[in-house]
Amino acid sequence: MTTTDTADPAADSFTGPLTGVRVIDLSKILAGPYATMSLADLGAEVIKVEHPEGGDPTRAWGPPTLGADATYFHAANHGKKSVTIDLKSDHGQAQVYELLAGADVIVENFRPGSSLQQIFDYQELAARFPHLVVLHISAFGDDGPLRDEPGYDMVAQARGGLMSLTGEAEGPPMKAGFAMGDLGAGLFGIIGIVSALFERSRTGRGQYLTTSLYEGQLALHVNWATNYFADGNRPHALGSGHPNLVPYQAYPAADDYFVIAIGNDSLWQKLCTQIERPDLAVDDRLQENRGRVAHRELVEAELSRTLRTNTVENWCAKFSEAGVPAAPIKHLDEVYADPQTEALGMVQTVDHPSAGPMRQVAFPVNFNGVRPPVRSAPPELGADTDDILGVEDPPTPTPPGA
Known part of the structure; x- marks a missing residue:
């Protein structure tokens, strides 16, 4: 059940532009899960596949926690179903192939060159499921000397230049307050998926999409990059200042x-x-x-x-x-108590089976004046395994090229 501070009856009948699209989410941490959560907000059915032992690592990224899971997990996984599958087992791989037969999109962030990336190789998947749109998210992209490197958000912010542009001019490097490496890759991934689905409506064929935390950082440099291209001068952090406009920053008043x-x-x-x-x-x-x-x-x-x-x-x-x-300059307690936030209906409350009422931030785009509802709370680990996979005897594994 979903409620908002400004309940909109139209939201109850909102189906979403991606209704009928099924997404298999093999990703974890933030970039991929944020993308798939957004697809769920837009109406897609999202099945999150997690390892039976512990699931997505962010379930343990606490405190704070709500119910059995850390709030970090709750931040990027509402609206999904959870099934537990061991992707490295023959049985688990056969289960995933069965899911993919009825799916439209698969999202994964397997480390380049890893055994899982080889198991779920796109060429083999495309041969068996030509309709699939596959999004692969990595730290540094599929080519180049860093392609095999692992990466977390702060690593991408460091390598991608964001930390050199954040903080005071004479201070130490700082990461951005938001996880802009992960979130940037997730947002560009969403754009790629929706575009590929649109093209598939014309051609009937899916395609392989790749993006990375690093590429997203480069794309979001925008004016910083073009400034550098124009004059060749190394940009540096300006605190809250703007490289192209003055005054455009934070200033001290008598009290704050x-x-x-x-x-x-x-x-x-x-x-x-x-x-x-x-x-x-x-x-x-x-x-x-x-x-x-x-x-x-x-x-x-x-x-x-x-x-x-x-x-x-x-x-x-x-x-x-x-x-x-x-x-x-508002703090988050002030932001979420602000009448502007309430008027927009950006915070919605869903019922979690063990944690109780849970507040979630909704999708930030309205459709004909209707905010997409948060359909369900973040799932407990494996909550939907039996409903989706059934409890039959393990099937005989079939390789994707068969």
Whole structure:
């Protein structure tokens, strides 16, 4: 059962654009599970295949825990069914092949060159199941000198440059607060799967998709990369600052920090008016953004000196009246208590069989004004094994090329 703080009756009848699509999820940790959870939110049936002993490692990534599992597992696995299969056994492989016969998508993050990647080789799968869309997620991609390297999110953030762009300019390297290596790969994987399913509707054939935590980082560099391509200068961390816009960062008020985001010269003039600094407004060095970028330290020093004279609440009110983008910096307890969050219906509550009511973050896209509902709580390990696989005697294994 799903409930929201702003219950929408239309959500009860929402089937989702991927209704009828069956996904076999052989992935674990975060990138693959996040992608498949999103597919479940969009209406797909997602069957998560886990090892009988312990299942997805993130079930133990706690505390905190809810029920038998860590909240980290709960974060990326709602809406799925769980079956337990030993993928390295002949019996287990035969069970997976039976599932694939009726599936549309398979998602896996087997380490390149591992025995499991060889067992579930795409060429053999395609020969037997030509309709399948297969997504393979790795740390560094299928080619290159790092292809066989294992990787976690922070490793990808380090190798992919994100840590060099995060933190204060003179401080130590820092990872991003979100797991952007994993989540970036998961999001690009979703785009690939939906695109491949669309193409399959025309051709009838699936295809092999690959992405990686590393490739996702490169794709998300965007303006940082093009800045470097243009001038050849090594980018470096700017704290909360922006490489192309000034002022566009966090500033200290009398009681806390808040952010100001000036995206054009007109907004700069409005800012100067609201803070009663006409001297900055007429300073020839600062009237255009290129000059403010060149004199970043001067702008930061002058604004910090002035903004310290009032509170975050008062500054944000003044800037809001003038249409100057500014905002307080909220902590997560404040975010999830915010009326804006409630109005959007982004937090939904589902019933978990052992943990009880469980809050989950919903899918962030509405369809004709309807938020896709979180259909079910993250599954307990193997909860759906008997329903999906049955309890018959083990079948005789059949290799994928037979």
